[in-house]
Amino acid sequence: MNTIKSIRDIPLHENIYPGTPACAGCGGLLSLRHCLKILGENIVIVNAAGCFTLLSVYPYTPFRSSWLYTAMACAPAGAQGIRDALDILIKKGRLNPDEDLKVVVLTGDGVAYDIGLASTSGALYRNVDFYYLCSDNEAYGNTGFQSSGATPFASNTRTTPAGKMNPLGELFYKKDLFEIWRSHKPPYLATISPAHPVDLINKFEKAKHYKGPKLVTL
Numbered sequence: 691m692n693t694i695k696s697i698r699d700i701p702l703h704e705n706i707y708p709g710t711p712a713c714a715g716c717g718g719l720l721s722l723r724h725c726l727k728i729l730g731e732n733i734v735i736v737n738a739a740g741c742f743t744l745l746s747v748y749p750y751t752p753f754r755s756s757w758l759y760t761a762m763a764c765a766p767a768g769a770q771g772i773r774d775a776l777d778i779l780i781k782k783g784r785l786n787p788d789e790d791l792k793v794v795v796l797t798g799d800g801v802a803y804d805i806g807l808a809s810t811s812g813a814l815y816r817n818v819d820f821y822y823l824c825s826d827n828e829a830y831g832n833t834g835f836q837s838s839g840a841t842p843f844a845s846n847t848r849t850t851p852a853g854k855m856n857p858l859g860e861l862f863y864k865k866d867l868f869e870i871w872r873s874h875k876p877p878y879l880a881t882i883s884p885a886h887p888v889d890l891i892n893k894f895e896k897a898k899h900y901k902g903p904k905l906v907t908l
Contacts (some may be wrong), residue, residue, distance in 0.1 A: 691899060693892045697758050701727045707752040712746040717827040718825035720884040721908045722796070725823065728894040731755045733792040734772050738765035738806055740798030741749050741832045742825065749835065756791070762805040765795045766813035769820045793820040800830045802907075803839035808846060814874035821897065824907045828864070828884050839865045 694700060701820040705726035712719045726733075729755040737743055738764045760768040773793050774805045779785035797806060806898065813820070815888040829847050830836040836849040837860055846852045852859035866877055879901040882890040890908075897904045 691895055693895060694888055697888060700891060702726070703727065705729075705731045706753045710752045710784075711747075712741070716741075717884040718827075718908060719745075721825070721882060721890060722823070724884070724887050724890050725894050725906075726753075726755075728891055728898070729792055729821070732789070733759060733794050735792065736760060736763045736765050736768045736772065736795045736820075738795070738797045738801040739832075740801060740825070741827075741836075742796050742798070743832070753814075762801050764809050765797055765801060765806055766809045766818070766820070766822070769793045769795050770813055770816065770818045773818055773820060782807065793818075794820045795820055797822070798831065799824060799825055799826040799828060799840035800838045802826070803867055807870070811870075811874065814876060815872065817902050819901050820903060822903060822905045824867070824905070826907050827869075840867070867907065868905075871903075876905065877902040880906045882906055882908045884908070 706723050708721065710719060735753065736758045738760050743759065744751055758768055776785065776791055778786055781831045782788060794868060802810070819841055826840050828838070828840045828842060828845070830838050834848050837847040841847060841850070841860050842856045842861045842862060843860055847860065850860040869877055878897050880893045880897065884890070893906065897906065
């Protein structure tokens with residue numbers, strides 16, 4: 691495993707170009723930039739509706755790799771379709787195994803914790819070989835910051851405003867996504883932060899050595 695020890699060791703090659711519609715200083719975009727340094731450009735990104743959807747809207751894209759947009763509920767199902775197609779092409783000799791593509795699901799917490807949970811469970815059950823990168827801002831940030839299954843208890847959101855009727859705000863506790871995934875026995879789970887790029891890159895470098903569903907949350 692090619693681990694790095696300092697910021698100076700971070701690869702200089704970029705697989706995502708600047709000038710995206712993402713918010714200035716977006717931590718998710720910075721994390722994605724570092725992730726793609728390790729995963730490379732030979733990948734297919736499967737995106738369910740969320741903040742990251744704004745990155746690649748026809749005819750513009752910042753990515754050197756392929757991009758597939760799906761409805762919120764079915765990104766892992768789309769990932770399995772791509773993975774199955776690649777495996778069939780390799781089996782038939784129409785794709786060199788050295789030219790195989792990595793499949794990366796890119797979602798927000800609304801998909802990961804709520805709307806896409808059923809298809810995620812199905813992909814985990816079938817042990818699909820893919821990466822699942824969740825940008826968890828603990829609310830539906832792309833549509834106005836409504837409460838999601840990732841919103842912590844007593845948080846103030848557009849749909850759980852703290853006030854006279856409800857001084858606490860959010861009345862429910864955040865789901866434990868790691869425990870949900872862990873019950874399916876995946877090979878790899880990790881958390882990352884753009885504040886720690888060396889740790890982030892090393893975790894993705896480690897994830898490359900596992901076959902099956904791999905969850906990384908930021």
